[in-house]
Amino acid sequence: MEVLVICLLLCVSGAYAYTDGRIRVFSDDFLFGAATSAYQVEGAWDSDGKGESIWDRFLHEHPKLIPDGRNGDVACDSYHNYERDVEMLRELGVDHYRFSISWPRILPGGFSNKINKKGLEYYDKLIDELLKYNIKPMITLYHFDLPQTLQDLGGWANPLSVQWFEEYAKVVFEQFAHKVPYWITINQPSFICVEGYGGKENAPGIGSSGIGDYMCIKNVMLAHAKVYRLYEMEYKEKFKGSVGISLSLNWADPFTNSTENVQAADLYRDFTIGLYMNPIWSKDGDFPRTVKDLILERSKAQGYRHSRLPVLNPDEITLLKGSADFLGVNHYTTFLVKATDQVYPNPSMDDDIGVELTYRPEWKTSQSKWLRSAPYGIYKLCLHLNKVYDYPTMIITEHGWSTKKLLKDNSRVKNMREFFKALLLGIEDGARVKGYTAWSLMDNVEWAAGTSERFGLYEVDFESTEKTRAPRVSALVYKRIIEKRFVEPDWKPDSLNIAITKSKANSKEL
Template sequence: MVLVGVYLFSLSFLSSAKGWTDTKQRSFREGFLFGAGTSAYQVEGAWNEDDKGESMWDRFTHEHPEVIEGATNGDVASDSYHFYHRDVEMLRELGVDHYRFSIAWSRILPTGLSNKVNEKGLKYYDNLIYELIKYNIEPVVTMYHMDLPKRLQDLGGWANPLSVEWFVEYATILFERYSSKVKYWVTINQPNKICMDGYGDHSMAPGINMKGIADYLCVKNIMLAHAKAYRLYEKNYKANNYKGLVGIALSMNWAEPVNNKTENVKATDDYRAFTIGLYMDPIWSAEGGFPKVVRDTIAKKSKEKGFSKSRLPELSAEEMALLKGAADFLGMNHYTTFLVQKGSTDYESPSFLDDVNVDLTQGKDWKKSRSSWLKGAPFGLYKIYLYINQKYDYPKTFITEHGWSTKPGIGDQSRVDNLRGYLFALQLAMEDGADVIGYTAWSLMDNVEWTAGISERFGLYEVAFDTEEKKRTARMSALVYKRIIETRIIEENWTPDSMNIQISNRRTNKNKVEL
């Protein structure tokens, strides 16, 4: 049973982040995985080398360079395609247990279809995975991280029901190649971001902007694609004694009412159903399928707008059965918290925003990052675990992303504070029974942050984008994270003895590189 009231004293710290209010020394258990993550489009570069096909992000940024702040796209990015050895060296410096990275679909299948497999692209990932395993770093492979092959997008992308089979064909190639080497698989990263921002809006590729229609088509197809890939692995690879786990990574930011007014509590419940339940319920809920409030709301508003049926596609009984239980773990991408109240904005209709009908704010005293949407509220991580544990019966989770953005510079004290606060919140959640495989810091290094370009830096390592070698330099947060991994505890007052983090005289062994 969740001990809801036990840690109220600790939550006062988590909310204010001014200092510990609890003197108990906690440690992360042996076997808990610490790691760092990246995604292919954001770090690899080499966008058209070695027979790689064009992705929808390549096309989006080439045709609309004005959407990228500073006009820096992913053509070169951090150039991990050529400097992956340095990336692995950085992971060894940190002493991590795992590295979460994604495979670029268009690097493996240039047209998106399985009739032409690019061996040069596979060789790159062969080499990366070999290098990780060589140093006892667990590869955590994301199969799709928002970079659909352009040719498939020309056919409608995730709004086309055939996308389910396209993804399964792609997944088959990856499973055949890497199931003996990769234990942890993430099928798809953040369906809500893909669908709501890319198909229901124009803020992300492919920029379809068919609000309230294309986004829901995308949701159904992308969830079925995940489920079919999961069942494929379950049938053909688990049965062959590959003891791997397959999950999906969802955006899991917390939301709570701005006050206790009934209308705002109801609005918050609805918002959670649209942003969490729409993706979790089909897999983890006892009933299965999309949440009732989501189905009812969209059906009602569709009818009011003259549609012959709901804009939210139905799930058949067979599809519901396919989805139910189709994950070994929930990948949690958690960054921040929002305060919710009943909507007062006249949103365009039909649209996802009109369907949800809420207004979002954040705490005025919460610490600000470089990103306008990202403020620190560590209590939100604790509370979202209370929520999913009660609603979905303690699902196995893997924090697949958590991070903080800053300006350039290696003295990133705000990232250090954020890291410590959220890891402390995670410890409290685990004490209350949360089943957590591990934690993934986002990101290993500065990357191209989609339409924000390189204006928002999320890296534990700073990347000098203006140098040919894309020089990587450890930030203060890298040293603090390294210390946490080594000791498995959070030392509030520990800071590096020196910010001289040049690495020319490192001590090396098979598994680590000492800074």
């Protein structure tokens, strides 16, 4: 009788419920967290021995790209405000904090011959502060900020970058492996390579689409695998940590159900999902056959003697296959894909894919033009990953919504709630999702967009010397979801005052 009463009370509260009255809830061992990255929040870009990163150089040389002129030189000044950052995490009551380590803060010259002790001390203090309050560190080893010294040698287009990354990772593992249960090797290879090496508006801005981006993809994926094997061989048995990779996995639906559009959507997913998923999670490994065949055909037609997509040899395929304990899913939006006769630069990845992207007119637009609200996409993505990659273990390592500067961020709240509704449906249908990480804990420098796009649960006053943080409505709603383990569609906070929740000790493991 008591159970029935509780169930009825939950139903009255407005939670997402089944028709028979059962409630869709997150399990007790589901991990909730928040995320940032080093360049976007730390500031102190040249302090205490830190070296120059590609984003330092790129935005210093191209300030006009930034709408509001704010780069990462100071950012949120988390280098000096990390205790306040941890206090915010305590206020939310999260289980984990995903943050990245700045490669040039640890190795100013990029190589392991010179280790910056001040950099190690900063991350050591941050990790200890998290552990003090039972918040699990989830460290990203690489979140876009390559040392400029290594870029001067070719960066991720240089095959030696695989070795450079492994040596950097070893330095970090030696220092922190005993304290950190979750590791992400690399964040969004697609952004690193397609935007940075294929495009010109993100660091390092090489502009070599169709060639440089493919070279980068192979090297970044191999670098991930090398570091996974390093941890597996030298640290896993002793420290029992989990190592994964975070991929940008937005969903893509055909614009219509015509054969041409269905095929176009399939091809687009092969290029944006399969190119990164297949080498690790497919049964045969390697890049998708469709992608390899198409690029080879186009390369020969364009006069190249070999495919512009570098080949993975048998040893590399073996190295990559199975090289992740979990899949980090960075999911924001959904696209509609249609076949097109549009002419793209030749060669380029756009030309290789040969499709056009659009949206439903009813999908609401965020402050970021590319980001539309279509939460059903996470459900369809879960089904796709289950079917194609045999139910991989997943953590949502990024999901968020951008607004202007405002505390009453109702659009973010709505997007979050609808996302959770779709995610719970995916879990119900078998998706092995073990956690969720909000992007982002606070407003930060959104790369070339500066601070014109605000993703934070906490608003940052970038005009203040202290870079004051203040909770938004979304912070209160997220806090409530974490506490209750389910979503109340109509709940609203009485005020924006937020009390520190004593973080519960947890031993949740994948």
